[in-house]
Amino acid sequence: MKILMTALQPGGGIRTFFRYVYSQPVFEGYSFTILAPDQGGLEAFLSTFLPAGRIELVSADPGKAGFMRQVRKMARQHSYDLVHSHGFSAGLLTQLALTGNTTPHLMTGHDMFTKPLFLGFRGHVKRLLMAQLFNRMAAVHTVTEDAKRNFLEFFPSVADERVHPILHGVDAKFFQFGTASDIKKEIGLSTDVPLIGFFGRFMSPKGFRVLVEAMDIVRRRLKVSPMPHIVTFGWGGFIREDYAYLKELGLGDYFHQMAQTDNMPGALKGVDLIAMPSRWEACGLLAMEALAAGVPIVGSDSIGLREVLDGSPARQVPVGNAAALAEALVAEIDDIERRREVFQAYQPAAVARFGIERPARHLAELYVTVAASDK
Secondary structure (H helix, E strand, O other), rough: EEEEEEEEOHHHHHHHHHHHHHHOHHHHOOEEEEEEOHHHHHHHHHHHHOOOOOEEEEEOOOOHHHHHHHHHHHHOOOOOOOEEEEEEHHHHHHHOOOOOOOOOOOEEOOOOOOOOHHHHHHHHHHHHHHHHHHHHHEEEHHHHHHHHHHHHHHHHOOOOHHHHEEOOEEEOOHOOOOOOHHHHOOOOOOOOOEEEEOOOOOHHHHHHHHHHHHHHHHHHHHHHOOOEEEEEEEOOHHHHHHHHHHHHOOOHHEEEEEEEOOHHHHHHHHHOOEEEOOOOOOOOHHHHHHHHOOEEEEEEEEOOOHHHOOOOOOOOOOOOOHHHHHHHHHHHOOHHHHHHHHHHHHHHHHHHHHHHHHHHHHHHHHHHHHHHHOO
């Protein structure tokens, strides 16, 4: 099968999707061409983590008009069985570019819609226009059932049967068999000090400030001894503002910033507990990775994350509730040895549940169905 893929922001979850899904044997014999900006070394990333020749990258021209011209030209000059866009913006522009072209178009949504996006008259008009374009697509793929419900809440005119939820997955065995990194030694922390890992980006949806406020409550009200520390990874987003905020609260000594790591299994297993206070997720991949690694995790009951944590031993707290998060973190820390055993006992179930082989197989089946929709 010959597929044209498009993406405008091929980072974060989209890049992880490429790495996990298209590396699978089920896509042997497929021909993928992706039109996307070569941001952050995308070409090098694809050549490192995917089989040689699996995906050819065509660098997108700057600007929306240039992107659409390229989509139109490529779809016209090459006989693709399917066009697969990644992300809502890429999906909408790709559908505009395909006007008059009969090649079936599948879009994968990698995010959630929120009400502030559609406030006022302009927001209402924007939503109507987006609905028209979504209705022209052959199908929409979401990475959780939650994401499907979110999509249909905002775009109820799209037929339910044209939105296909496939719970995403991870390279579960990679996380299962990873070896723990000695993070406490790296940051100069005593082995008896509880270490909590935050692996999210420094953006509002990931809830880092909720974790900061929870730590403030732990220090002032719950008075845990020894006081737990937090380790974070990577840069970007609002890291400067977020770290300035925690220092204003007098928490600077309890937070440690480390560089982004390529050894995620080691980093996950190198902490005592993982905090994931997300406000929303399209799919809680980090939670899948943590559970596959057998590491205790406390998460919010946010859309997209609750679907992953339900049925697992993980404690869930209300979205944005710093006090509840503080109490859950302390409860885990106070019983950390037993809780670690509980999560390790659940690990085989997590590996089976979240392994990438299942969603890759289902996506390949969806490709066949959508490609046949113009026949």
